[in-house]
Amino acid sequence: MIRLFIATLLLINGFGSLAYGDEKTPDDSFVIGTFSYPPLLHKGKDGAFSGTLGETVKLICEKAALNCRFKILPLKRVYQELRGGKVDALVTLDLGQFPKCCLISKWRSPWAAGLFSTLPANEIPKIEKEIYGKKLIVVNGMRSPYSFLPEMDKLAKEGKIKLYVSKHVSSSANMFAKGRAELLWGGEDFTWHLKKIAPHMAYNFRPLLKKNVVLWARKEHQGILDKFDEAVAQLRTEQTIGEDGKLHPDLMAQTYQEPAS
Numbered sequence: 001m002i003r004l005f006i007a008t009l010l011l012i013n014g015f016g017s018l019a020y021g022d023e024k025t026p027d028d029s030f031v032i033g034t035f036s037y038p039p040l041l042h043k044g045k046d047g048a049f050s051g052t053l054g055e056t057v058k059l060i061c062e063k064a065a066l067n068c069r070f071k072i073l074p075l076k077r078v079y080q081e082l083r084g085g086k087v088d089a090l091v092t093l094d095l096g097q098f099p100k101c102c103l104i105s106k107w108r109s110p111w112a113a114g115l116f117s118t119l120p121a122n123e124i125p126k127i128e129k130e131i132y133g134k135k136l137i138v139v140n141g142m143r144s145p146y147s148f149l150p151e152m153d154k155l156a157k158e159g160k161i162k163l164y165v166s167k168h169v170s171s172s173a174n175m176f177a178k179g180r181a182e183l184l185w186g187g188e189d190f191t192w193h194l195k196k197i198a199p200h201m202a203y204n205f206r207p208l209l210k211k212n213v214v215l216w217a218r219k220e221h222q223g224i225l226d227k228f229d230e231a232v233a234q235l236r237t238e239q240t241i242g243e244d245g246k247l248h249p250d251l252m253a254q255t256y257q258e259p260a261s
Helices: 002-011 052-063 075-083 152-157 169-177 190-197 219-237 249-255
Strands: 017-019 030-034 068-072 089-093 102-117 135-139 162-166 183-187 204-218
Touching: 030 052, 030 075, 052 068, 052 089, 052 102, 052 219, 052 249, 075 089, 089 102, 102 219, 135 169, 152 162, 162 169, 169 183, 169 190, 183 190, 204 219
Parallel strands: 017 068, 030 068, 030 089, 135 162, 135 183
Antiparallel strands: 089 204, 102 183, 102 204
């Protein structure tokens, strides 16, 4: 069964294509917004949409016979486009942030975030007060840090923490590797970036948030979301998607592309 799916995936042409910026898409397409977040979501070396979660969602679309097109945009903008109806759906965390416009998929993939630090593991903050007086790097537009520090902006303004806001995940990892701050907020997948940037760097990680990555679909696309969820159930039964919500490793090895440089 796995070999059959590998062959099918390698022949896919129309499913999971990538739309750019304000490019118009076919009327029958289901436009899924996303942002660049390697190695989970990104544009591959040949220009196609890829990533561990990207390849998974592409297969679900193919199984459901949906003409999915993916639109990679900056994080803040893609959130706005979902709320404004310029994209039909969005792959992102379930933080309960879109209840008015959207429905949530039954597909989910566990994700953890927390603090990376050059401090000893037992000295990494566990509560807000323990971070006072320290330097912290966050990625612009990332909402998960506020689950740990709801008043993060206020704390920075009051001088209780020194806050550095980077434009991208890669730049935040660069800042951390260069010693700009002793703390970096990020997902567990930030290790992928740190290994590339500073393979010999010593650091610790304290997970402080556990959530699921899901597909948020606009309410007017209930029927499409139902097809998507039905495909997820079938792929789980076939063991093509695992408990982690990602493709079987054999499939992933055949389809995953490294990010474009």
